[in-house]
Amino acid sequence: MSIPPWHVEHWTRLQARRERDALPHALLLCGPRGLGKRDFLQRFVRGLLCMHPSNGEACGSCRSCLLFAAGTHPDYVALSYGLRKDGVQRSEIVVDQIRELSARLATSSQFGGWQIASIDPADAMNAAAANALLKTLEEPASQTMLILVADEAWRMPATIRSRCQRIDFQLPDEPASLAWLQQTGIRDPQAALAAAGGNPGLARIWSEEGALAQRQEVRKDLTALAAGRGDAIEMGKRWLDGGAEQRLWFAAQAVADEIRARAAAQTGPLSSGLDTESLGAWYDAANRTREALRGPLRGDLLLLELLGRWR
Known part of the structure; x- marks a missing residue:
């Protein structure tokens, strides 16, 4: 996977905190759509759960990595839109989902390491769900990490945002964006970047689509x-x-x-x-x-x- 240059600083800081055993219990990955927040999440969680990581990167071959790749790792849960009773996908994340997640995080890790949960999109939580999440954020269990992902973090209550270590993915400058787009093989990167309002991730996605x-x-x-x-x-x-x-x-x-x-x-x-x-x-x-x-x-x-x- 090609790592965007605007990920490097965030990655380096997180890994430095990991080396000091000072990782937070809650992270908020936020910023405009298209900048690779979800790729960053997957990369970070894989490395955190891996049995033999190297500089924070997962080995890809241990039992933990294989389970994660199969979507069956017992110490990681990804929460997103659920289904209503009639089988239709919800348009928001509701309080029952958060309560189930909190109960899951209260259990012990099966691998003896981190117990990790992600909420994506966290800005889709309704008011009751956000209030329920506050209890988990205020009283985190040992060796648990909650990672929230939001394209529009301003939609979330300030009480939630203030209890997370915030990682802001911001638009890189135009020269860096154009260089990255050229490396990824995008035709006419200048036009693509202009169409995407200076967002290189969206420029790539929209060009490919x-x-x-x-x-x-x-x-x-x-x-x-x-x-x-x-x-x-x-x-x-x-x-x-x-x-x-x-x-x-x-x-x-x-x-x-x-x-x-x-x-x-x-x-x-x-x-x-x-x-x-x-x-x-x-x-x-x-x-x-x-x-x-x-x-x-x-x-x-x-x-x-x-x-x-x-x-």
Whole structure:
């Protein structure tokens, strides 16, 4: 696995604490999506559970490593979205899951070492679940570690965040991002990085998924709608069926480009008839809609309202 350069400092610090036998009982891995937080988690946990680690890296061949690779290690549990009684996946992590996890962590390690649990995404815990987790964080058992992973840590209660050793994965500078993207074989890394808002991890993911073509499609949709050629209902349905949150990201990005172009007295990419103030309001509305799509409201109506305002 290729280790991103922005992982090195975090890894070195954690391993130094491990050498001093000073690892915390709770870690919070946070930062924008795409920066490899979950790869970092897997790498760290494997090394922590390994019977013969070298500089924190797992050997990959001991019994512990083999069990971890098979997903059956008795001293590691990964908590994420559960299923409701009707078999449908939940959209949040609930209190019963946290209570079961706390009971699990209260038992002894079967291998005589660390007992580790991860919660991902930790920012999906509802209020009751977060309150239940506080008890475990305040009274950790010996040789237990709780690792929380969150793309949007601000959603979590401050009481949870303050009780964890926080590891912030931040966007590297542009030269480092471009160098890494070139090493991973991404075509046109400059365009990919711009589309991803400077996030090299997302740039790689979106390039591999062909999302840059979707970015152009979104711009064409908005241009057509501004000229009165597009159908907002058809467009909203197509956006909803093909990754609406990502399309809204690209839409907001295009509007930001339009605003910057006007400020420089240049022609924008969308040929919108909205004035600059209205463009700014639509940009905010697009981001609010992207957020609202995660809730219980009907996505088609949310998109129709937004696109109707654009037209």
